[in-house]
Amino acid sequence: MDKISAACAMEWSIQLDKALRSSNPALAVETILQTGPRLEQWGQEPEATKALCSIFGLVPGEDRLFANAILLRLADAFRFGDKKIRLSVVRIFLTSIRCNRSKKLRKQKRRTFLNSRVYNHEELLRRVKVVFDTGDVESRAMALVLFGCWADFAKDSAEIRYLVLSSMVSSNILEVKASLFAASRFCELTDDFASVVLEMMVNMMASPETLPAVRLGGASVFTRMVCSYSVSKRAYKTGIKLVLDSSEENFIIAMLVSLSKLVSKSTSLISEQVDVLLPYLSQENSWQMRETALKCLHLLFVKEGCCSPVNMHVIKAVFSILHELELPSVMHCGALQILHKIFLLTLPNLPSFEKLEFDHLLAILENAAQSPIMSKCLAALRILTDISSKLWARKNSESFAVYSSPLPLRVISLVMAQLRSLVKQLPDPCQTSSRIFHEIKSLLKLILQLVGEHPDLGATMLGEIGSFIKYFGTPNENVLASKHIASSEVLDFEGDMYQAFRSKLLSHIHRFVATCLQILNEAGAITTNVFDKVQLLVKHLHHGRIFDCYTRTVYSLLLHSRLFGILIEHPFKQELATLEHACKMLSERDNWHSYKAGIYATNQGAWITATFIFAELMSRVQSESCYCWFKSLVQFSHSEAKLWLSPLAKQGSFLEGSVGTNELLAFLKDNFGELGQDAAGNDDVPNYRDVLVGAYKNVCSSIETLERVIISRKAFCFQRWFFSLRAKLLGAVGEILEVLDTSKQETFSIIIEVQNSALTNIKCLEKFTQFSCRLNRLAKEFNMINSSFIGMDCESLKIIARLALSCSLLAFSAGFPHFFPNLPAYKYLRTCEREHSQQSNLSSMLLQDLLGRLLHIDHEVSMDLCKLLDNGGCPTKCSHLQSGNYILKSGHEVKDILDIIRYAVSTVMHLQIETNRIQNEAIISHVTKNGVELLLEIIRKWLQIPFQMPKQFFNTRPIIGSELFVYSTDSRNQSQITVSSGLHLSLNLCLQLRNASPELSLGLTKLYCVLYSRVSFQKQSHRERNNEEMESQCQPWESEEIVEMNEKLFQYVTECAKKTTSYGKRFRDDDMNDDQMMYEFVCFEPNAKGQGFSSCVLDVSHFPVGCYRVEWYSCCIDNEGSYWSLLPLNSRPVFTVQESLFV
DSSP states (O other), X not given: OOOOHHHHHHHHHHHHHHHHHSSOHHHHHHHHHHHHHHHHHHHTSOXXXXXXXXXXXXXXXXXXHHHHHHHHHHHHHHHHSOHHHHXXXXXXXXXXXXXXXXXXXXXXXXXXXXXXXXXXXHHHHHHHHHHHHHSOHHHHHHHHHHHHHTHHHHTTOHHHHHHHHHHTTOSOHHHHHHHHHHHHHHHTTOHHHXXXXXXXXXXXXXXXXXXXXXXXXXXXXXXGOOSSHHHXXXXXXXXXXXXXXXXXXXXXXXHHHHHHHHHTXXXXXXXXHHHHHGGGGSTTSOHHXXXXXXXXXXXXXXXXXXXOOOOHXXXXXXXXXXXXXXXXXXXXXXXXXXHHHHHHHSGGGOOOXXXXXXXXXXXXXXXXXXXXXXXXXXXXXXXXXXXXXXXXGGHHXXXXXXXXXXXXXXXXHHXXXXXXXXXXXXXXXXXXXXXXXXXXXHHHHXXXXXXXXXXXXXXXXXXXXXXXXXHHHOOSHHHHTSTTOOGGGOOOOOXXXXXXXXXXXXXXXXXXXXXXXXXXXXXXXXXXXXXHHHHHHHHHHHHOTTOOHHHHHHHHHGGGOTTSGGGSSXXXXXXXXXXXXHHHHHHTTOHHHHHHXXXXXXXXXXXXXXXXXXXXXXXTOOSHHHHHHHHHHHHHHHHHHHHHHHHHHTTOOTTTTOOOOHHHHHHHHHHHHHHHHHHTTOOOOOOHHHHHHHHHHHHHHHHHHHHTTOSSXXXXXXXXXXXXXXXXXXXXXXXXXXXXXXXXXXXXXXXXXXXXXXXXXXXXXXXXXXXXXXXXXXXXXXXXXXXXXXXXXXXHHHHHHHHHHHHHHHHHHHTGGGGOTTSTTGGGOOOOTTSOGGGOOHHHHHHHHHHHHHTTTOHHHHHHHHHHSTTOOOOSOOTHHHHTSOOOOOSHHHHHHHHHHHXXXXXXXXXXXXXXXXXXXXXXXXXXXXXXXXHHHHHHHHHTSOOOOOGGGGOOSOOOEEEEEEEESOTTOOSSOXXXXXXXXXXXXXXXXXXXXHHHHHTEEEEEEEEEEEGGGEEOOHHHHHHHHHSOOOOGGGOSSHHHHHHHHHHHHHHHHHTOOSSOSEEEEEOTTOOEEEEEEEEEOOOTTSEEEEEEEEOOTTOOSEEEEOEEEEEEEETTOOEEEEOBOSOOOEEEEEOOSOO
16 A cells, blocks of 8 residues: 555655755755655645544644644755755745646645645744845845745735835845745735735836836736736736837737736636737737737637637738748748637637638638648648538538539648658658658548548548558559659658658558548448448559558458448458468568557457467467467467358358468368368358357367466456456357257257146246346446456447447347246246346346447337336436446447347337237247247347457556555554454545556546445455455456446446435345345545545444455546446455454
């Protein structure tokens, strides 16, 4: 457990004291500078409570004592130290101000540290005032700066106020500047002081004796007069008068900047300040004055994002800057950024353009977009992109027909022209590649924005990218023949020095194309034309002389995407083409790129390619750990390839007529057995049940192989959990087929013949109930894996969400008996054993789970599911929508699953209608026969859906989880947790986030934890206790209660967010074995380290004498309101119930 600052305060104080007492001045300065960040960290933590003091062995109030001691030692160091020591003391407090510009955070620190924990304010000020009274000019200036840093309490001292005000009229410029800093800090906090300073500033600025440097320093004070609106307005009016009365250019520039900063915090004055700035943009003013006015407008519109009304005078004044080509490009870029922000923030209130004005605007922007200066070009293209997305809709009503082609197409053309220009003007890729790629990514983002707003342009854009790849890959006479490219502009990309540049550029374009396809998919715009453009793009790349085998392989894998679905005529032929490129890549011994290509193949569901690559790499590695890693990948990929080949094998000899090699055919025969033989022309049809059983065994073997290289039980958590879920899913479906014995055609007749036995029927239907419960639990576990790995990429979230939807579909299909309450055996059907009584209605649970996943995808099916619910209403519990942190969207990726769901739901509804017309004696036979047929058809269709591996699988970084540290509130015995029989157990808790980045820790708003125990958790021996204390709990796939506990925790968090009291913090529950369980929910306020402290009371009064373990799970809520599960990373706490000493 990490120590909090309060627990380190005594050590810090001793270190500071030793350093200040030492004879080494450098050590004193170094220790003082180390103290600054420590105080900064301390200020972000809440005050130490009684429970927190008990955990760290602190005396209540000890933290405040040492906080005062440290600050007094710093004040003494400033009083008695030399110039370097004094400067270091000032520096740490100045850094604290400058590093925390957030107003909210700054106020919080003042409240919790400077005010709450420091009592000796007068002593601090007195010791620094001694330096001011007796020191030289530099010391007096440093003392004034320190007063400004301590403005929170220094402002309340009349003596210090007088010192600051009197120093403002000092004859020494250094002292005056320091006093102005202190005065500006005081003005932020007090109205009366700000009023006095404002009057003095007027007199100082008007006095001819005031030095120019002082006048410039005084201008910055106006920025800080923000304590109240009345003071801000008076300061602004005063500042404007000083500007108008002055003829000194430097002073006017400084005042314009200060006044712009002042009004940026008071929106009512912004329009007035804009009117003040506009005259300074005219050509009559100097270049410096115009640049300052433009920067001030940039501050108001771009940095602060003001939303004040904008008139045509502002737009025309800014556009006038773009007409003057002799001005620096920095001013042109600033003007373009201002215009961009005006368009974005005030679109609803923009004045109506006349046609000529709009023509003129677009012409200027187009010229700027063709500028060789990339910053100017990008700024203009961003404006054109937003106009294309948001304003071009007005062209139909206002006849804005400026170009022969629509504006979005024109913008795409301009972007692609700049892209070609960037590439062909590359002088030295080693020196300029980072800048070039930053600009390339900026250009490609603009195209993605356009495609997002205009999905119908997707095919056109992909055609442009294909043409670019053709240009980039064939720099020969064919390219020279293009009317846009001269022979002098062609760059030879074939040299070795350009190899890294080529690969990186094509990698960026590949990611761009993949992202574009995802955008088109979500918009439902994946068409045959789009697929043809992608095929042509890949064809251009394959024909390029300069592209390596890795690039050819990953681009070929684009055509394996599930987005294209049935658009691919024969998927295996495409797989075979990819295998040819992979084979060449492996023959070149390019192992690293081969591994990356294998990873991408698993992401795309190209399992034969993945198996081929991983099997070859496995034979090349030398270390045992790498060998086991690749072996587990080969085993898993092999099982998935066999599952993928099974449906295709039924289509006949699907390699017949394909362009292939004997090596690839031999690979299929050697690695896929009968399926490989079938690929070569074998007519035997594989059995689904046998293939599923074989796949299940292979996945189990993958888990065993992976565990051989695991040193820590926390390693490869995602990988083992994902393998485990896949194995459970394949095993459940395989068991269903084994029960139904699908290999025999007479299955249905056998089932019908045994229907005269009611007991047989009930047992048969109960088996389907058990399968349904298992599959429903798997769906929830897939939800949990989505919410347990913070920072998972979006594509991985989509894949796992689709797997959860598939499990929910299979659970719905397997639970078909529960949708027919008129079955004679309905009341005898048992529900899931782990479900509570209030969830005992399995049909409702299955319907609500499936319905919750479809609400945002398919409205029609959702309505049908609502009809199947008993109450006909909408779901009351769809926790996976929030806790999964990802909601599926409609698209080609889920089209296959949705088609199966529609078929399943419509069949069940039709069967319900049929059963209402059948006599009771025949209902069970009819439902069983049709239900089994439905289930078999669902499984058959489900097996034809390609399986994809999430990218997260290849992320082997440590999992972000939590550790719980539990202490007894009995301070006399902290080594163990004990409680007398019949009493409640009182505990102090610390929940610590582990393996998280500082940004994530700072982004958390709440931590929650559920602790639970039951009588059956009693430990029988000391050996068992020691073993369980040593082992880690980070193996969720082995836990039987993790899903249920996660749901309970999520329900509690949801109720807390609603601020309702209907859900208790502490309660007991009984399971089916009458094993009483107690729960306790705890909330934590996290600090900057992701660490929270709290206390709780466990109701163990009914526990017999003995030793018991406490299970726990935790979660966190980030600043976006997302729920994340935190897997336990340390051992489970243990408590002992002792005999009571009192009768």
